[in-house]
Amino acid sequence: xxxSGLSGARGRRWRAEMLPSLTRTGGAPxxxxxxxxxxxxxxxxxxxxxxxxxxxxxxxxxxxxxLSRDGASGPSRRGMSFCSRALDVGDEAPSSSAAAxxxxxxxxxxxxxxxxxxxxDAEVLSEALLCFGASxxxxxxVADAGNLDEIxxxxxxxxxxxxxxxxxxxxxxxxxxxxPLYETSVxxxxxxxxxxxxxxxxxxxxxxxxxxxxxxxxxxxxxTNIIINPGLAFGMGEHPTTKLCLLLLREVIKGGEHxxxxxxxxxxxxxxxxxxxxxxxxxxxxxxxAITSASENLLLNGLxxxxxPVYLVSGNAQPSCFLSEQTNLESSRGTYDVVAANIxxxxxxxxxxxxxxxxxxxxxxxxxxxxxxxxxxVEEVYSMYLDRILVSEMDGWACLQGTRRA
Amino acid sequence: xxxxxxFNARTQKYKADTPMQVTxxxxxxxxxxxxxxxxxxxWFLKTAAGIETASxxxxxxxxxxxxxxxxxxIAKLKxxxxxxxxxxxxxxxxxxxxxxxxxxxxxxxxx
Numbered sequence: 001x002x003x004s005g006l007s008g009a010r011g012r013r014w015r016a017e018m019l020p021s022l023t024r025t026g027g028a029p030x031x032x033x034x035x036x037x038x039x040x041x042x043x044x045x046x047x048x049x050x051x052x053x054x055x056x057x058x059x060x061x062x063x064x065x066x067l068s069r070d071g072a073s074g075p076s077r078r079g080m081s082f083c084s085r086a087l088d089v090g091d092e093a094p095s096s097s098a099a100a101x102x103x104x105x106x107x108x109x110x111x112x113x114x115x116x117x118x119x120x121d122a123e124v125l126s127e128a129l130l131c132f133g134a135s136x137x138x139x140x141x142v143a144d145a146g147n148l149d150e151i152x153x154x155x156x157x158x159x160x161x162x163x164x165x166x167x168x169x170x171x172x173x174x175x176x177x178x179x180p181l182y183e184t185s186v187x188x189x190x191x192x193x194x195x196x197x198x199x200x201x202x203x204x205x206x207x208x209x210x211x212x213x214x215x216x217x218x219x220x221x222x223x224t225n226i227i228i229n230p231g232l233a234f235g236m237g238e239h240p241t242t243k244l245c246l247l248l249l250r251e252v253i254k255g256g257e258h259x260x261x262x263x264x265x266x267x268x269x270x271x272x273x274x275x276x277x278x279x280x281x282x283x284x285x286x287x288x289x290a291i292t293s294a295s296e297n298l299l300l301n302g303l304x305x306x307x308x309p310v311y312l313v314s315g316n317a318q319p320s321c322f323l324s325e326q327t328n329l330e331s332s333r334g335t336y337d338v339v340a341a342n343i344x345x346x347x348x349x350x351x352x353x354x355x356x357x358x359x360x361x362x363x364x365x366x367x368x369x370x371x372x373x374x375x376x377x378v379e380e381v382y383s384m385y386l387d388r389i390l391v392s393e394m395d396g397w398a399c400l401q402g403t404r405r406a
Numbered sequence: 407x408x409x410x411x412x413f414n415a416r417t418q419k420y421k422a423d424t425p426m427q428v429t430x431x432x433x434x435x436x437x438x439x440x441x442x443x444x445x446x447x448x449w450f451l452k453t454a455a456g457i458e459t460a461s462x463x464x465x466x467x468x469x470x471x472x473x474x475x476x477x478x479x480i481a482k483l484k485x486x487x488x489x490x491x492x493x494x495x496x497x498x499x500x501x502x503x504x505x506x507x508x509x510x511x512x513x514x515x516x517x
Binding site for chain 2: 199230232233234235236238239241344345346369370371374397
């Protein structure tokens with residue numbers, strides 16, 4: 001029986017930067033952490049927006065964080081915080097003036113309190129702790145504590161909160177006939193952006209093909225290294241669909257080709273094609289974020305913007321609805337040697353004529369972003385336009401390629 | 407970003423703006439697993455009946471009526487959920503009729 005009702009859905013504030021850094025510790029007990037999950041936290045900057053957490057905030061978040069006790073596992077270049085205020089969900093009132101004061105200082109340390117109580121009291125006590133000013137509450141998994149007499153709750157407070165009175169108030173309001181034991185430790189904020197960057201590794205796609213985050217040195221300077229600044233756009237090299245497309249490009253690009261990257265994201269495919277010897281790449285996307293990102297990554301790789309023009313196209317699934325200055329894009333239809341589209345099944349099906357239309361007769365069309373079980377549907381539609389269809393698969397994802405009929 | 411790609415790929419069969427129920431398990435090594443469930447029965451019923459809100463006085467005021475055919479179609483969709491797979495379609499239908507009753511939606515044989 002999962003501990004429900006730990007959510008701070010009743011307007012508690014949820015601060016992302018208040019969580020101690022999550023580190024990989026194998027034997028950590030399963031902890032369950034439920035919190036108000038702001039819709040905004042989910043809204044992606046990709047086309048075809050998702051809807052997370054239906055009607056009644058049904059999205060539950062189960063996490064397995066092993067809280068690092070010292071909280072100092074990241075470089076502490078303090079002061080840079082990670083989109084924290086944006087995650088605040090409407091709060092009725094700050095619980096105390098001290099808390100309100102420290103709220104504005106995101107570099108302030110936080111208090112991590114380990115409270116021990118009987119397992120049957122954990123749920124009501126954690127609710128009470130949230131009501132009396134805890135910023136977050138994490139309860140050890142009840143299943144793990146099955147035979148134990150007590151369970152531990154880890155609660156996080158802003159610096160300067162009166163922990164003693166909060167805990168005793170919470171205990172009495174929860175109707176506990178004993179005062180729970182607790183210990184307090186002080187955690188430091190760390191720079192979450194830098195901590196995140198630390199965890200981004202270079203991805204080896206093939207023996208001589210790497211996708212390297214901007215802040216890392218290429219592991220093999222002689223290989224083809226595609227340098228990417230992973231931002232809000234898609235295509236950091238580690239996703240199976242990106243890998244499949246890169247492997248395909250590696251196979252088909254011999255030198256001098258014209259390549260169209262349909263739905264370019266970070267521009268990873270277009271840049272890769274250029275590095276493999278293509279004469280020119282063109283990037284298309286419906287997301288302005290992707291255009292910015294692709295242009296930046298192009299420069300990071302020492303390529304000239306004329307080698308890979310990136311166009312923003314209208315995203316209402318109407319093929320060929322371009323801005324006026326993109327008429328040269330329109331006139332280039334039917335001339336590309338390779339067209340790669342790593343998007344999703346529905347847009348692939350809707351835009352089939354547009355996508356295939358860019359390739360010259362005999363040119364290669366590769367579509368990805370589809371799950372293995374979606375392959376038959378996509379194949380059915382694309383087989384009307386393509387010959388010699390091949391499907392490659394990786395981790396449940398698929399990439400379909402074929403040559404355009406004359 | 408991987409989550410967005412995964413989620414969008416797995417929900418391609420739903421129309422945009424359909425409220426989804428998702429159970430997501432996030433692990434400390436930045437990996438995650440998630441299960442996408444079908445929309446809630448009440449959303450299906452409201453959509454099928456074309457109403458914004460259910461009856462405020464269920465049992466007293468009937469806001470709309472649906473046929474058993476609707477119920478059967480909803481049950482078939484719900485049966486694709488991992489936790490509903492083992493349930494008989496009759497049982498699911500009964501449960502959906504129960505939800506409809508509590509929303510003030512009458513279930514009739516034919517409209």
